[in-house]
Every structure is written in structure tokens, then in C-alpha cells.
Amino acid sequence: MTSLQAAPALQEIISLLLRIITSRTFLQIVFFPGFLNVMLSAALLTWLERKVIARVQLRIGPLYAGPSGVLQPIADGVKLIFKEAIFPELADARLLMLCALGLMMLAFAPAVAIPFGEGFVIADMDVGLVYVFAVMSLFPSVILLIGWGSNSKYSFLGGLRSLFQQVAYEIPMWFSVLGIVMLTGTLNLTKIVEAQQRLWFIVPQVLGFAVFFAAALAELERTPFDLPGAETELVMGWMTELSGVPFMLGFLAMYTKLYVMSAMITTLFLGGWSGPGLLPQPVWFLLKTFAVASVIVVIRGTFPRVRVDILLRTGWTRLLLLALANIFVTVALISLGLDWVWRI
Amino acid sequence: MGLDVWSLVVLFEAVVFLVAFPLLVFGWLMGAKGKNPIRDAPFESGQTHLGEARQRYMMQYYPYLIMFIVFDVVAMFLFTWGLAFSSVSSSQNYLFLIFIAILVAPLGYASHLAGKREFW
Numbered sequence: 216m217t218s219l220q221a222a223p224a225l226q227e228i229i230s231l232l233l234r235i236i237t238s239r240t241f242l243q244i245v246f247f248p249g250f251l252n253v254m255l256s257a258a259l260l261t262w263l264e265r266k267v268i269a270r271v272q273l274r275i276g277p278l279y280a281g282p283s284g285v286l287q288p289i290a291d292g293v294k295l296i297f298k299e300a301i302f303p304e305l306a307d308a309r310l311l312m313l314c315a316l317g318l319m320m321l322a323f324a325p326a327v328a329i330p331f332g333e334g335f336v337i338a339d340m341d342v343g344l345v346y347v348f349a350v351m352s353l354f355p356s357v358i359l360l361i362g363w364g365s366n367s368k369y370s371f372l373g374g375l376r377s378l379f380q381q382v383a384y385e386i387p388m389w390f391s392v393l394g395i396v397m398l399t400g401t402l403n404l405t406k407i408v409e410a411q412q413r414l415w416f417i418v419p420q421v422l423g424f425a426v427f428f429a430a431a432l433a434e435l436e437r438t439p440f441d442l443p444g445a446e447t448e449l450v451m452g453w454m455t456e457l458s459g460v461p462f463m464l465g466f467l468a469m470y471t472k473l474y475v476m477s478a479m480i481t482t483l484f485l486g487g488w489s490g491p492g493l494l495p496q497p498v499w500f501l502l503k504t505f506a507v508a509s510v511i512v513v514i515r516g517t518f519p520r521v522r523v524d525i526l527l528r529t530g531w532t533r534l535l536l537l538a539l540a541n542i543f544v545t546v547a548l549i550s551l552g553l554d555w556v557w558r559i
Numbered sequence: 560m561g562l563d564v565w566s567l568v569v570l571f572e573a574v575v576f577l578v579a580f581p582l583l584v585f586g587w588l589m590g591a592k593g594k595n596p597i598r599d600a601p602f603e604s605g606q607t608h609l610g611e612a613r614q615r616y617m618m619q620y621y622p623y624l625i626m627f628i629v630f631d632v633v634a635m636f637l638f639t640w641g642l643a644f645s646s647v648s649s650s651q652n653y654l655f656l657i658f659i660a661i662l663v664a665p666l667g668y669a670s671h672l673a674g675k676r677e678f679w
Binding site: 240244245249250254295296297298299300301302303304305306312315316319320323324326327337338339340345363365366367368369370371372375379382383385386389390393394396397400401402450455456459460461463464523524527528531532535536539542543546549550554 | 562564565567568570571572574575576578579580582583585586587589590591592593596598599600601602603604608610611612613616619620623624626627630631634637638641642643644645646649652656659662663666667670673674
């Protein structure tokens with residue numbers, strides 16, 4: 216008797232679940248521009264980095280897991296899940312686990328606003344540019360918290376350096392995209408991509424691109440600005456005392472950040488999803504993003520690391536002046552009446 | 560579904576959390592557990608560790624930190640201006656350019672002082 220009465224209610228719940236699962240929003244959040252895309256791309260980038268660095272150093276790199284070792288990230292992940300997470304006796308284990316989780320969630324957050332194609336964006340925000348920068352600016356604080364929670368000298372020094380790095384790169388980074396904001400008059404990333412249909416912003420904003428790229432390298436903590444994780448001085452920087460799953464989350468967060476930052480460079484300066492039209496828009500976007508990421512990886516294989524004071528001086532004299540010069544160039548472009556090229 | 564932007568952000572973050580948090584729990588359940596005073600010591604390149612890392616550190620490059628605070632505010636103003644650039648009359652836009660040009664002089668002097676080793 217009761218099962219007969221429960222049947223319609225159950226059917227309703229199942230049909231509701233089916234409707235949610237097949238809805239565009241759900242598919243976007245879980246699959247394409249959303250979680251699975253970012254996760255798999257970040258995993259692929261760890262493989263790409265090992266392979267490219269191996270080529271630079273005349274090695275072969277990962278080889279056995281799958282065709283030319285492409286499944287190596289999965290093998291690494293499984294290994295790290297089953298490993299013991301060692302926390303030092305003086306460390307705050309709960310804080311470390313919480314920070315690793317927070318780092319992972321922070322790294323994924325900017326992907327919400329990035330348009331991977333027309334309609335392939337989870338949340339089409341009017342303040343997308345500011346949102347991405349705001350989320351990105353939280354990283355050094357979490358990294359410093361990991362250094363504090365580890366209660367180890369190497370970790371804490373790594374966290375402090377991360378903070379200094381932010382002081383050096385953040386202002387030039389903000390100023391370098393000001394030209395784009397002036398040309399388009401919007402902070403919406405979709406509209407910024409649409410404004411580049413005729414000409415990519417790398418051409419009129421070449422100074423801004425140079426500054427943004429250098430600042431992005433510092434933001435990503437990659438060579439030549441990988442001071443917070445400098446292996447020769449700080450062992451593994453702020454990651455020294457992380458192990459097991461917390462290490463995996465922190466490591467994955469860093470590569471997610473690399474992916475998101477490459478996607479931002481593509482969106483702002485390389486025309487986003489626009490291409491000759493032979494391939495679907497998201498394919499063009501992913502091709503450009505992985506090309507940018509490969510350049511960043513090759514830079515790691517070829518350049519030496521700079522000192523902290525040189526980074527700070529470069530950021531505050533060279534990069535900031537170039538970014539300010541870029542504003543004047545943009546004003547000159549608009550005064551000459553050339554801004555019709557980027558009007559939508 | 561007509562969800563607004565911020566609930567979409569929250570939903571996306573919930574998906575990330577629902578993957579990352581079980582991983583942490585699973586790793587804690589599966590990984591070996593045990594106490595070992597030598598292995599649990601903070602890493603100090605194989606030396607016996609010297610205790611807490613939460614002690615006084617020399618905070619270097621202080622002038623840069625002060626400049627950062629000042630220019631953070633300037634960046635905020637400049638972004639509002641840049642966003643409204645095309646709707647503001649050109650004479651007022653030139654006023655802002657003069658402001659930026661004036662900004663360069665104290666910036667140069669401050670970074671000159673900050674670059675000196677005795678001020679680190």
C-alpha cells in the first residue's frame with residue numbers, strides 16, 4: 216500500500232533530478248567550461264611541463280603510463296592519495312588541510328568568468344575582469360597561511376616571499392589592462408573578446424601585453440620569478456611540509472592557476488575564442504591557451520631565477536613605467552580616432 | 560534555469576569542494592598513520608630543528624610595501640576613470656593624464672630611495 220503511494224513521488228523526484236542533470240547550467244558547471252575541463256587541463260599541463268622540461272634537458276620524461284606517459288598525472292594522483300600525509304609535530308595540521316582545500320577552490324574560482332566560446336561561459340559577469348583579479352590576489356595570503364601553519368622556516372620564508380612578490384607584480388598588472396578597459400569601456404570578459412573580432416589587443420596593447428605577461432609569470436610563481444618555491448634555497452618553498460593529499464591539492468592548484476592565467480592572457484590579448492572558423496570556438500580557445508602555457512613552461516626551462524630585490528625594483532621601475540606608458544599610448548590611439556576598430 | 564551570477568559561482572565552488580574534500584578524507588583514511596619523532600620534525604636539511612618558526616623575522620623592502628599601499632588606491636581611481644573614459648569629455652581626460660604624469664616624479668624618487676641598500 217505504502218509503496219504504491221510512494222511511487223508517484225519517487226517518479227517526480229527522479230524526473231526532477233533528470234531535468235537538473237540534463238540542464239545546460241549543470242552540464243556547463245560539471246563538464247565543459249567547468250570543473251572537468253579545468254581539472255583535466257591542469258593534469259595535462261603537469262604532464263606537458265615534465266615532457267617539455269625533459270626535452271629542454273635532453274631527457275625523455277614520463278614514458279610508461281599510457282602513450283608517451285600522458286596518464287602519468289593519474290598515476291601520480293593515485294600514488295599521492297594512498298600516501299601518508301605527514302605533518303610536522305609543531306605544525307597546525309587542520310589549518311594546513313583547510314588551506315590546501317582553500318587553495319584548490321581559489322584556483323578554480325576564476326574559471327567561472329572566463330568565456331571559452333560564445334555561450335561557453337558559466338557566469339557571464341559584468342565585473343569579470345575585477346572578479347578574476349580579486350580572486351587571484353587572495354593567493355599570497357593563503358600561501359602565507361600555509362607557511363605559518365607549517366611552522367617550518369623554509370615554508371614561512373616561502374610564504375613571506377610570496378607576499379613580496381605580490382607587492383612587486385600586482386600594481387603593474389592592474390595598470391597593464393587599463394588600456395583594454397579604456398578601449399572597450401567594459402569589464403565584461405565576453406565583451407572584451409567580442410571587441411577583438413577585427414584585431415587582437417596584442418597589437419595596440421603590445422606594451423600592456425609585455426607587462427601583463429611578466430606580471431603573470433610572477434603571479435604564477437614561475438621562473439624567472441619562482442622565488443616562493445626556489446628549490447636551491449628553500450627546498451620546496453611553502454610546499455615543503457605538505458605531503459599526501461594536501462600536497463596534491465596544492466600542486467594541482469598551482470597548475471590550475473597556470474591554466475587559468477594562460478586563459479586570461481588568451482582572453483585579454485590573443486582574441487579569446489576568435490579564429491579563422493575552421494574549428495569550433497572552444498577548440499581555438501584551448502589551442503591558444505595551451506600555446507601560451509607551453510611558452511611559460513619553456514621559459515622555466517631556459518631562464519635563471521632573479522633575486523627578490525631585483526624583482527621588486529623591476530616591478531616598481533620598469534614594469535610600472537611601461538604600464539603607465541601604455542595608458543598614454545591608448546589615449547593617443549583614441550585621440551587619433553582609431554578606436555572604432557574595437558567598438559562592438 | 561535563470562540563476563544569477565553569484566549563485567553560479569557558489570554552485571561551481573560547491574562542485575570543487577565536493578571533489579576535493581572527499582579526497583582529503585579518503586587520503587586520511589587510506590594513508591598510513593603513526594608517530595615517529597624524527598620523521599615528524601620540521602625539515603631543516605637534515606639538521607636537528609631549532610624549534611618554532613614563529614619568531615621575529617626581519618621585514619625587508621619596507622619602502623616598497625608603503626608604495627604598494629599608496630598605489631593600490633591610485634589603481635582604484637584609475638580603473639574608475641578608465642571605465643568611464645569614452646563618456647568623459649576629453650579636457651577632463653587630459654586632466655587625468657596630467658595627474659598620471661605628475662605621479663611619475665614621486666614614484667621615481669620613492670623607487671630610487673627604495674632601491675638603496677641602507678633602506679632595505
